[in-house]
Amino acid sequence: MTDAELVVRTRSGDPDAFGTLVSRYYHACWRFAYHMLGERADAEDVVQDAFLRAYLAIGRYDERDQFRGWLFRILTNQCHNTLTARSRRSRRFVQDESALESAPAPSSGFASGVDDAALVRALGQLDPLQREAILLKYAEGLEYGEMSAMTGAGESALKMRVKRGSERLRVLLGRSIDA
Numbered sequence: 063m064t065d066a067e068l069v070v071r072t073r074s075g076d077p078d079a080f081g082t083l084v085s086r087y088y089h090a091c092w093r094f095a096y097h098m099l100g101e102r103a104d105a106e107d108v109v110q111d112a113f114l115r116a117y118l119a120i121g122r123y124d125e126r127d128q129f130r131g132w133l134f135r136i137l138t139n140q141c142h143n144t145l146t147a148r149s150r151r152s153r154r155f156v157q158d159e160s161a162l163e164s165a166p167a168p169s170s171g172f173a174s175g176v177d178d179a180a181l182v183r184a185l186g187q188l189d190p191l192q193r194e195a196i197l198l199k200y201a202e203g204l205e206y207g208e209m210s211a212m213t214g215a216g217e218s219a220l221k222m223r224v225k226r227g228s229e230r231l232r233v234l235l236g237r238s239i240d241a
Contacts, residue, residue, distance in 0.1 A: 065129035072120050080120070084113055087130060091137050098141040099148075108144050112137040184234035191215075192227030199224050 063071075063082070071079035091112060095105035115136050116123075123132055185193050198209045199220075206217040215223075 066125055069120060069123055069125070069129060072117070080117055083129065083133075087133055088113075090130075091133070094134070095137060095141055098138075099144060104144055104148075108137065108140045112140045115140070180235060184231050187234055188227050188230055189223075192223045192230065195220050195223035196227040196231065 063079075065083065065086075068079045068083050072083070088109065091109045092105055095108045095112075096102060099105050099108065112133065116133050119136075123129070185196070188196065195209065195215075198204045199206075206220050209215075209220050210217050
């Protein structure tokens with residue numbers, strides 16, 4: 063079946079048709095994203111997001127274009143967005159690991175009774191966005207509205223990052239953290 067036929071079937075509500083398109087182009091998309099981003103996890107996220115965006119926008123697909131080219135335009139945009147976000151995040155975090163390890167742990171009641179070195183190691187194992195949200199919320203004592211204005215992320219996303227980051231810290235530290 064051609065890509066055009068699969069698109070028509072997808073538009074008609076056949077989920078298997080889009081699954082076939084995903085199977086057909088997944089490897090090429092992942093390889094491209096991996097080379098663009100240099101990290102497997104980022105490549106996986108970008109490819110999944112690109113396929114989701116393609117599925118949601120399939121009604122706007124112009125049959126005169128090749129599906130592969132249309133999909134790769136979406137994928138390329140997602141790669142650029144990820145690189146831009148990565149660049150912004152890297153400007154907000156200390157890149158010198160030795161400086162990060164020697165930095166004093168937050169002392170505003172955050173994780174009281176936890177060894178500073180253990181806290182630094184545990185924070186270093188969090189996803190950067192979770193680490194950022196945890197530190198802004200608990201170490202800096204910011205409200206979600208302030209955090210949103212500072213990071214550009216929505217309040218609900220920040221609440222989820224804090225929740226997931228806190229859960230992960232509990233596991234890593236083997237105890238509850240004080241908030």
